Amino acid sequence: MTAYWISTYVETTDEDKLAAYAALAGPALTGAGGTFLVRGLPEAVYEAGQQTRTVVIEFPSVEAAVAAHDSAAYQEALAALDGGAVRDLRIVPGA
Numbered sequence: 001m002t003a004y005w006i007s008t009y010v011e012t013t014d015e016d017k018l019a020a021y022a023a024l025a026g027p028a029l030t031g032a033g034g035t036f037l038v039r040g041l042p043e044a045v046y047e048a049g050q051q052t053r054t055v056v057i058e059f060p061s062v063e064a065a066v067a068a069h070d071s072a073a074y075q076e077a078l079a080a081l082d083g084g085a086v087r088d089l090r091i092v093p094g095a
Helices: 015-031 062-070 072-081
Strands: 003-012 035-040 053-059 085-093
Touching: 003 015, 003 062, 015 035, 015 072, 015 085, 053 062, 062 072, 062 085
Parallel strands: none
Antiparallel strands: 003 053, 003 085, 035 053
């Protein structure tokens, strides 16, 4: 069953660190089987109306998404981020 990695960026505190993270995270996650479906700010918001950057990545399974997160390549990306953003990240199984 597919799984979705969903990240929302509550706050960016350092654009340079975020750029360094993105340069490493993209290849790490696609190399681990992820496909980026969504990456950016919302065009319209409802309910709570938060203008948060959102990233959605599809993986073949929850296990593949967790393995991608725990991989050495992604951990290197996280080290580059080093407090450059406040994020919420969750892995959710597909329907």
